[in-house]
Amino acid sequence: MWQVQVKTPLTITTPKGFQASGIHVGLKRKRKDLGLIWCEVGASAAAVYTTNQVQAAPITVTKQAIQASQGRIHAVLVNSGNANACTGELGLSHAYMSQQAMAKSLNVAPEQVAIASTGIIGQPLAIDTLLAGIPQLMPTNDKDAADDFAHAILTTDTGTKTAGQQYMQGDVQISVCGVAKGSGMIHPNMATMLGFLTTDATIEPDVLQTVLRRTIHRTFNCITVDGDSSTNDMVMILASGAAGGATIVEGTDEALAFEQAIETVCQDLAKQIARDGEGATKLIEVTVAGTQTDEVARMIAKQVVGSSLVKTAIFGEDANWGRIIAAVGSIKEPLDVSNVDIKIGSQWVLQQSMPVLFDEAVASQELAKQDVHIHIDLHDGVGQGHAYGCDLTYDYVKINASYRT
Amino acid sequence: MWQVQVKTPLTITTPKGFQASGIHVGLKRKRKDLGLIWCEVGASAAAVYTTNQVQAAPITVTKQAIQASQGRIHAVLVNSGNANACTGELGLSHAYMSQQAMAKSLNVAPEQVAIASTGIIGQPLAIDTLLAGIPQLMPTNDKDAADDFAHAILTTDTGTKTAGQQYMQGDVQISVCGVAKGSGMIHPNMATMLGFLTTDATIEPDVLQTVLRRTIHRTFNCITVDGDSSTNDMVMILASGAAGGATIVEGTDEALAFEQAIETVCQDLAKQIARDGEGATKLIEVTVAGTQTDEVARMIAKQVVGSSLVKTAIFGEDANWGRIIAAVGSIKEPLDVSNVDIKIGSQWVLQQSMPVLFDEAVASQELAKQDVHIHIDLHDGVGQGHAYGCDLTYDYVKINASYRT
Incomplete structure (x- = not known):
């Protein structure tokens, strides 16, 4: 008799150490619009941002957070429906308020919380609506929670985009998983695209940054929908180290295997984004x-x-x-x-x-x-x-x- | 009593010394597809070409003609319906055959005939059809002939594009007139656009080239329809000197007035092209x-x-x-x-x-x-x-x- 192997879909909560949540708070009319990725043990973090010179408030806040925390992040808070871009000082203060409220609710330092926004540009964020939603974010590590998060970050996308890869580092199984959104305004150099990767590999933030940057150059930066680039794009990776593998060092076979897994996941997500370009049929x-x-x-x-x-x-x-x-x-x-x-x-x-x-x-x-x-x-x-x-x-x-x- | 002043439209046959023709020979199904500008006295010529690295055969032939004739051109033969691009050696030989047949028919040297093509890429030119049409080109200087030429160069354009300007150089009236086509694939740096200017000013080819290049940078190169650039674009100016004015020298008031007239005409044509972008409503x-x-x-x-x-x-x-x-x-x-x-x-x-x-x-x-x-x-x-x-x-x-x- 054959043994039936049920393949569990790989999601951002598959790598050990990650939980997620996604809810509707009212920034969009009906659909989910607020999401959280939570890593209780704290993760090495790396990120690549839009090359547009007009950058939204959450980009500024997240760059500061990663710098201030020396690349140690516990949570990523993402809203859709409003990009909080071209919103001036008020927008920046809204971004800090979101970060601080999320940090307080999770009992971590504000600089350990990254934030991202996507949606309409130039309208003040409905900050009270967003803040009211924060206590409702109850992260869990089941796959429904990952799916809720995947939905919460969408704008004109026609569906969620997820990908995952697992491989063995010695006798330790490493998972690399990702979720993304992005439909119109997709262009090389990170345009209206959000991508979040989680992994349970063990790696220092600076090495992670190098690997992420190289990989994105070969994957996300090779997609284009309409040639425009946005104010809010970001791809972030969080590495919890919770799989218990040895620390990955640049230039080793372990680093190569890790980078290949990231590339596979990013490539998969990039193709899903391109396929889901606004109005696209092919x-x-x-x-x-x-x-x-x-x-x-x-x-x-x-x-x-x-x-x-x-x-x-x-x-x-x-x-x-x-x-x-x-x-x-x-x-x-x-x-x-x-x-x-x-x-x-x-x-x-x-x-x-x-x-x-x-x-x-x-x-x-x-x-x-x-x-x-x-x-x-x-x-x-x-x-x-x-x-x-x-x-x-x-x-x-x-x-x-x-x-x- | 007021005197009613009937303003004659300025066309490429308005400047003294120019004649034109435009006919249907069968490169397109029904509409005019072969045109000629003829300057019996010979004109100083200058041209700017597409920056696309894939250049059609007529671009090569015209560049050679202007070089070989040291910028003295008698005629411009233009066909629409077929771009004669990506047609290899055969295409190049077709281009030379057209040039030579036109030269023979006008009794001038081949290098005194410039050629241009626009239309579909990569299909062999129906050279017999084109050659059969050449003797039917009977240039005249009436405005209907200019209108025929304007029609003969169109592809997906919804209408002809013409502009003109007159000014006094001392007591000599100088006319600068132009005709253009271009609809899709319009982008900075000369993309699927053809423009032909005629003037009866007196000017050396090298000075004319400098003036044309500067003017195009500020006019035609500032329009964009869809960001693509083509294999066939060309803007050419012919100066007959037939108005009888003094030779225009760089750096003088006369040169400035001349350049302003060219800029006005080019700007007018460029706006007409942008307005007529494929499918455009605004x-x-x-x-x-x-x-x-x-x-x-x-x-x-x-x-x-x-x-x-x-x-x-x-x-x-x-x-x-x-x-x-x-x-x-x-x-x-x-x-x-x-x-x-x-x-x-x-x-x-x-x-x-x-x-x-x-x-x-x-x-x-x-x-x-x-x-x-x-x-x-x-x-x-x-x-x-x-x-x-x-x-x-x-x-x-x-x-x-x-x-x-």
């Missing part, structure tokens, strides 16, 4: 090879996946390689474009920079799928890279023409 | 002041007018300043964003980086107009700049999801 994956450097390959991949003309062509299920090659040629870095091959789905459509005959019926069939893969080879080096995005649709226009009012 | 004009340099102001203006989220908000007639300030903050140059004012139409919506109360009804009314003006002041210098664009609509998606097939 995930577009662009891989680029044969460039002088990996960085140039990534630039090309992002340019192609971010091109409005490519995005609308894919929506129209049109194998329009002309727009792809035009996007390739428009990056700032000098390129040799004399020998470019382009493959859409399973078929080469351009070889040596010249169109080749392909089966339009097969192309239409492949472009009708939910996943579209474009591969580009410049045959001019060993650089490679990739980017993810989504198609540009009527619904994108619909959603964004009527978001605020 | 022209968006963004002016930026109070930056460290003019260049930074222009970067901000382009970023705002190119933001998909701003564009959809304007389509939705939504005074969404949050997306505007987010776009401001996302440029690469370091900015002081602590004291930003934003005005939409007649109302300030953000002051000192904080939202201010404004009349939503007035905002809706103003955003319902065909021209939307956004003004941004950073109060951090004397730099200023502007950019033009259009809204992002359902029709943009419709047009571009079904262009090729």
Whole structure:
């Protein structure tokens, strides 16, 4: 007889030491809008923030917290419905009030609480509503609690985004799990995207920061929905050390395994975000090879996946390689474009920079799928890279023409 | 009694020395698709080309022609319907064949004929069709001929784009006129846009080149429709000298007056192109002041007018300043964003980086107009700049999801 193995979904409460909660307090009309991740033992923390020069109050407060606590964080409080951005001194004071209230309720120091917000920009946070909700956050480590948190951080997302990975460090099982939100305004360099990773690995904050930054460069920063970048984006990782493994040191096999797990989780979340771009019907994956450097390959991949003309062509299920090659040629870095091959789905459509005959019926069939893969080879080096995005649709226009009012 | 002054529209055949023609030869199904500008006396020529690294065959041929003729051009042959881009050696030979056939028909040297193409990428030019059309091009200097040319260069444009300006250089009347096309793929740095200017001023090619380059930087390069750049863009100016004025020398009042006339014509054409962006319902004009340099102001203006989220908000007639300030903050140059004012139409919506109360009804009314003006002041210098664009609509998606097939 076979033994039936029930695979438990991996959530942010899977790694030992983490609890979560997600509730509705009234910042949104009906849906959950306030969430908490709680690590009683305290976690090493690292974070990467939006590159937008206009940064929301919670970004400022969380940066300060991580600095002041020397990367030791107990809790992350997240609200959706209001971004608390462009809200001036009042917004900053609201952000501190949230942090302090949460810290008091959990009996930790304010600088051990990170905060994040997402939602509408430039309207004062309904601080009384938020503060009234804080005592109702009752973190537990069951998977429903993780699911509640995943819901509480959503805005125009059509569903929650979670991912997880487990591996053995010697005889200790390490879990790395994550949850994210992000729909419109998704672009390289952390745009209206929130991501929270938990792990029970043991690692110092500075090493964790290095690993996170490297991983995000290869994952979250390779997605684009509409080219805009936001005021509130943040990806944070908390490492509880509760699995009981040895401390992970840079440059070791253990560090490599850990980084690979983080990359897998981030990649998974990034693809979920790209697929859930506002109004999107398809995930577009662009891989680029044969460039002088990996960085140039990534630039090309992002340019192609971010091109409005490519995005609308894919929506129209049109194998329009002309727009792809035009996007390739428009990056700032000098390129040799004399020998470019382009493959859409399973078929080469351009070889040596010249169109080749392909089966339009097969192309239409492949472009009708939910996943579209474009591969580009410049045959001019060993650089490679990739980017993810989504198609540009009527619904994108619909959603964004009527978001605020 | 008043004297009724009938203002003749200024066209590319208004400047002395120019004739034009535009016909249907069959590169497009029904509409005009082949055009000619003819300057019997020969003109000083200058041109600015796409910055895309993938450049169409006619770009190569025209660059060579202007170099080989030392900037003395007799004719410009333009076809629409096929861009002759990504067509390899065959495409290049088609481009030379067109140039040579036109030269032979006009009895001038091939290098005195410039060529340009616009339309679909990567399909072989129907060269026999084009060549068969060349003898049918019968240039005249009446305004119908100019109108025929204006039609012959269009692709997805909804109408022709022409502009003109006249001024006195001493007692000689100088005319500067222009015609352009460009709808989708319009972006700074010359993207799927063709522009042809004619003037009867007397000026050397090198001076003309300098003036043109400077002017385009402030005009055509400040428009954006969808952020993509094309393989075929070109703006060319021909100066016949037929007005009989003295040669214009750099640094003189005459040069200044000439440059102002060119700038007026280019600005007018650029705005017409932005207004006619694919699917556009509104022209968006963004002016930026109070930056460290003019260049930074222009970067901000382009970023705002190119933001998909701003564009959809304007389509939705939504005074969404949050997306505007987010776009401001996302440029690469370091900015002081602590004291930003934003005005939409007649109302300030953000002051000192904080939202201010404004009349939503007035905002809706103003955003319902065909021209939307956004003004941004950073109060951090004397730099200023502007950019033009259009809204992002359902029709943009419709047009571009079904262009090729």
